[in-house]
Amino acid sequence: GAVVSQHPSRVICKSGTSVKIECRSLDFQATTMFWYRQFPKQSLMLMATSNEGSKATYEQGVEKDKFLINHASLTLSTLTVTSAHPEDSSFYICSPDGPNTEAFFGQGTRLTVV
Amino acid sequence: AQTVTQSQPEMSVQEAETVTLSCTYDTSESDYYLFWYKQPPSRQMILVIRQEAYKQQNATENRFSVNFQKAAKSFSLKISDSQLGDAAMYFCAYDGGATNKLIFGTGTLLAVQP
Numbered sequence: 428g429a430v431v432s433q434h435p436s437r438v439i440c441k442s443g444t445s446v447k448i449e450c451r452s453l454d455f456q457a458t459t460m461f462w463y464r465q466f467p468k469q470s471l472m473l474m475a476t477s478n479e480g481s482k483a484t485y486e487q488g489v490e491k492d493k494f495l496i497n498h499a500s501l502t503l504s505t506l507t508v509t510s511a512h513p514e515d516s517s518f519y520i521c522s523p524d525g526p527n528t529e530a531f532f533g534q535g536t537r538l539t540v541v
Numbered sequence: 542a543q544t545v546t547q548s549q550p551e552m553s554v555q556e557a558e559t560v561t562l563s564c565t566y567d568t569s570e571s572d573y574y575l576f577w578y579k580q581p582p583s584r585q586m587i588l589v590i591r592q593e594a595y596k597q598q599n600a601t602e603n604r605f606s607v608n609f610q611k612a613a614k615s616f617s618l619k620i621s622d623s624q625l626g627d628a629a630m631y632f633c634a635y636d637g638g639a640t641n642k643l644i645f646g647t648g649t650l651l652a653v654q655p
Contacts, residue, residue: 461642465584470632470645518584522643530576530636530643532586 429455429525433533440511440540448506448536450521456501457523461530462494465518474519477504511540543568545635547646554623555654561608562618562649564633574636575609575616576643581629589631592616620651628653 430453440446450460459478463471475491477483477498485491493515495507504523508515521533544567554560566575577589592600592609599607604621620627633646 470647471586471643473642473644476642520584520586522586529588529591535584537584 429453429523429529429531431521431523431531431533433521433536435536436534437537438539440538442512442540443510445507445509446511446538448508448519448521448538450504450506450523450533452502452523452525452531455523455525457504457525458501459524460496460498460504461522461524462496462504462506463520463522465520465535467518471520508538511538513540516540543570543635543637543644545633545644545646547633547649549649550647551650551652553652553654554620556623556625558623559619559621560623560651562620562631562633562651564616564618564646566614566616566633566635568614568635568637570637575607576634576636577605577607577616577618578632578634578645579627579629580632580648586632590618623653625653625655627651 432451434449462474464474465471474489475483475485477496479498479501483496498504516539520535522530525531546565573594575592579587579589590600590602590605606619608617630648630650632648634643
């Protein structure tokens with residue numbers, strides 16, 4: 428199967444700082460990247476969809492200025508949580524649009540804002 | 542809008558027994574994909590099984606099989622000969638087909654009793 432690398436796996440940051448999460452597709456090219464958020468004991472909720480070289484499309488209720496997505500290449504997308512606050516603490520998962528119809532997922536990033 | 546419903550927040554099964562997890566969905570599309578994903582404590586999303594809506598035959602993968610009822614918009618997962626390693630959160634997911642953008646159900650936490 429396709430290999431997806433998401434980094435860091437967990438991060439603790441102070442309130443007001445920014446955190447960058449990287450997602451790489453190691454053995455395939457991903458034109459599209461999906462970013463999901465998962466609160467404890469809840470389901471995955473799509474935050475945004477990005478296409479390589481263009482602006483991301485955000486789901487309703489997701490602040491585009493807080494969650495900056497860059498998809499500059501076919502193998503790398505980043506999610507930056509700007510001016511993080513405790514309510515941004517969550518589990519973030521990337522999912523590159525893989526070959527065929529199967530979605531692949533990164534290992535996830537557990538963000539804790541203190 | 543498409544929705545996915547999992548009505549069983551938690552299920553329990555004895556080791557070596559069979560368990561069925563329920564999933565219903567709502568869509569006006571005729572061509573789509575349905576998935577079951579497993580999320581163990583590591584939180585890595587793992588594809589269990591996939592079903593193409595245009596296929597009448599139910600998908601099977603070793604001990605995992607689905608009962609796909611397109612008219613009823615039902616997509617249940619049957620796990621046979623349950624093993625301790627099957628204990629995890631299971632998510633049903635829908636993909637409209639144009640992209641790999643997934644809509645997830647709320648999940649079912651499966652416990653396997655030795």
